[in-house]
Structure formats: C-alpha cells, structure tokens
Amino acid sequence: MSLDADLHVSWGYVLGQELPAGASRVLELVSPDHAARFSQLVRDVIATGVSQQAEIDLTIRGTTRTYDTRLDPQPESHVTAVFFDITPSKQAELSLRETDRRKDEFLATLSHELRNPLTPLKVALDIARMTDDPAQRAKTQAVMERQVAQITNLVDELLDMSRITQGKVELTRVPLDPATVVAAAVEATRSLFTESRHQVKLDVPRGLATISGDVARLTQVVSNLLTNAVKYTPAGGHIDVAMSVDADRRVVILRIRDDGVGITLDVLPHIFEIFVQCRDTVGRSVGGLRIGLSVVKQLVELHDGKVSAHSDGPKRGSEFCVELPLIPSGR
Structure with a gap:
C-alpha cells in the first residue's frame, strides 16, 4: 500500500481487498502496541528518504499476526509499505525457546534428583566402614539399597523416554x-x-x-x-x-x-x-x-x-x- 504523511492510503491491497483512496484505517489494522512505532517509522522514511524495516503486528479479520514490514520512500512524501506474514516462523521460534527453557529446567531437576540419593548413600557408606555392629550395618545397608533403587528408577525413566522417542520400544503383546x-x-x-x-x-x-x-x-x-x-x-x-x-x-x-x-x-x-x-x-x-x-x-x-x-x-x-x-x- 502507498501512504502519505498522515497515513492516508493512496492505493493498496490487504489480503487481496483493495483499500479505497484516502482511507485512514491503516492504523486500525496495526496492533495498539505497535501503532506509535509504525507511525514514527513512516514519518522517518518521509523525512530522511531512507527505507526502514521492522516487525509489526497487524490485526486483520479478528486475527493478530506478525509481519515483516518494509517501508520505502516514494515521490511527493509518500511511502510504500509491504507486509510479509512471518507468524509461522515467529511461533516456531517461540516454541524452540520454550523447549529450551523446559530442557534447562529438566537438566536442573535431573541434577537435583541424582544428587538427593547420593548424599545419604555416601553417609551410609562412611558409617558402614566405621562400625562392626551388625544391627548398625543392617540399617546402613537398608539405606543404601533404598538410595540405589531410587537412582535406578531415575535411570530407568531416562532410558524409557530415550527408547520411546527413538521408536525402539518393542511390545510383547x-x-x-x-x-x-x-x-x-x-x-x-x-x-x-x-x-x-x-x-x-x-x-x-x-x-x-x-x-x-x-x-x-x-x-x-x-x-x-x-x-x-x-x-x-x-x-x-x-x-x-x-x-x-x-x-x-x-x-x-x-x-x-x-x-x-x-x-x-x-x-x-x-x-x-x-x-x-x-x-x-x-x-x-x-x-x-x-x-x-x-x-x-x-x-x-x-x-x-x-x-x-x-x-x-x-x-x-x-x-x-x-x-x-x-x-x-x-x-
């Protein structure tokens, strides 16, 4: 679309629909959070004659999507605005960031869960070395068995998830x-x-x-x-x-x-x-x-x-x- 300094349309199309000349509804399409920024970019292009590019959110037919917006100067203080829908790539980027965040949380949890049984296991081993009392040795052995079982369960969970995600689980039905x-x-x-x-x-x-x-x-x-x-x-x-x-x-x-x-x-x-x-x-x-x-x-x-x-x-x-x-x- 082509805009003047007051953001009126000289000519333009939005999703194949022609905008009437003089229409002032362009800012109505721009997300409220981006409206002031978009207006300033248009005026900067007119004032400097230098193209600008930015990511702008537009709400069209009730749906807000993100557009890679290029603003180019034109004669008689006009600006041409071209919008490329980049919503899928932005959503994929957000999804990757969320996955990374969850992975980091998982690694922190894994470290914590593995460390938990190791501390009492080490203490039990130290006690077992220092005592000859059969009753005390039996207690420490029980502690060690519980902690080893906990570590084994954690490792089994990891192995199960790995096998499943790689499609290596075979069922005996x-x-x-x-x-x-x-x-x-x-x-x-x-x-x-x-x-x-x-x-x-x-x-x-x-x-x-x-x-x-x-x-x-x-x-x-x-x-x-x-x-x-x-x-x-x-x-x-x-x-x-x-x-x-x-x-x-x-x-x-x-x-x-x-x-x-x-x-x-x-x-x-x-x-x-x-x-x-x-x-x-x-x-x-x-x-x-x-x-x-x-x-x-x-x-x-x-x-x-x-x-x-x-x-x-x-x-x-x-x-x-x-x-x-x-x-x-x-x-």
Whole structure:
C-alpha cells in the first residue's frame, strides 16, 4: 500500500481487498502496541528518504499476526509499505525457546534428583566402614539399597523416554485381563500409599474385559499414574481407581481420580508434554524427572489406545482416563 504523511492510503491491497483512496484505517489494522512505532517509522522514511524495516503486528479479520514490514520512500512524501506474514516462523521460534527453557529446567531437576540419593548413600557408606555392629550395618545397608533403587528408577525413566522417542520400544503383546495389570501396579505403589496415608478405593472387577497388551509396559502405565496421584494429593487424601467397558466403542476404560491439587485450565492441554511441570507438588517425598506422564502417553498410544486428563481447576482434584481397545474374550 502507498501512504502519505498522515497515513492516508493512496492505493493498496490487504489480503487481496483493495483499500479505497484516502482511507485512514491503516492504523486500525496495526496492533495498539505497535501503532506509535509504525507511525514514527513512516514519518522517518518521509523525512530522511531512507527505507526502514521492522516487525509489526497487524490485526486483520479478528486475527493478530506478525509481519515483516518494509517501508520505502516514494515521490511527493509518500511511502510504500509491504507486509510479509512471518507468524509461522515467529511461533516456531517461540516454541524452540520454550523447549529450551523446559530442557534447562529438566537438566536442573535431573541434577537435583541424582544428587538427593547420593548424599545419604555416601553417609551410609562412611558409617558402614566405621562400625562392626551388625544391627548398625543392617540399617546402613537398608539405606543404601533404598538410595540405589531410587537412582535406578531415575535411570530407568531416562532410558524409557530415550527408547520411546527413538521408536525402539518393542511390545510383547498377549491377551490379558486389565484387572491383573491394575493389581500389579497397586502392589508396586502400595508403599507410597501407606507412607502418605492415602485412602485408595478400587472398583476393578476381574473378568470384565480382555485386551491385547504388554503386561510389563501396561503395569508401568498404571504405576506412573498412581504415583502421579500420590505426588499431587495431600497426605490422607483419596485416590479412586475404577474400570468399565464401553461396549459400543469396544474399549476398556480405566479412570484414576484424586482429590489433590488439581490442574489449571491453561496448562491442562500440556500435561503430557515432556519436561513440563504443570502442577506444584504437595511435598518432595516423591521425586522424579517429570517425564512419567509423557511416558504414559507414548506407551498407551503404542497399544492403540489414548489417555486424557481432566480437572475442574486448582484444589479440585484431577482424573486421568486410559482407553484401550478390547479383543474378543476367546481370542
């Protein structure tokens, strides 16, 4: 478009629509945050005769996008303005920055989580060297075993995420009753429930459905979701686990609901993204690298299923729902 010193249009097009001569609505298209800057750039081009280039936000048909704007001087104190839409590249740039930020947070968390068990492990080793008391040695051995187990879990999480993202996970699928998977996961996380005094209610009948799945990987899925519920539910809170079948859609549905801290609506869509800390923990008793939910999503999708999260907001608890396809009982 061609503009005069008062930003009236001599001629121009916006998204293929011709602007009438004399139109003064150009600034109406410019984002309020950029209007003064755009006006000054036009006047600078007229005053100096030197072209200018800047990124300007325009709102067209209700949508704000970023444009690489070139302003060139023309005779009789006019300026030609050409706008190139660079919104996709700006969004990609912001996405890369956000990914970098999350990666940095993840590395900081990894360092912290690895250091945590190393300190008591070192202390236990020092005590073991200095004592001949069998009872004391037994205590220090128990401490060392717990800390080594914690480090092993952290490394396993990293390896799982690496294998999944590289497509190197191979499932050993067999017909199975999902209730047995839930029972194994509950047993694996029972110590967490006991320590935090959570009240766990199970409504998972056996023989309700048959699915095709990898027992170990599906147990990992349910264990991660239960651990997540413990992590974000205050001591003494409630965790409900229920299973049902949707015959019309031919899926088994597992729901794990807690009355914990909940999830804000703005972060709910990102809850399964890697390196995302979408909620504040209620304590540091349960560590982890915050990649458990991402692992859950990937493993469920490898089983041709889907997982979703629901919450009414902060302090309203949350529910995670896993859906897996059924297979005929006799298959």
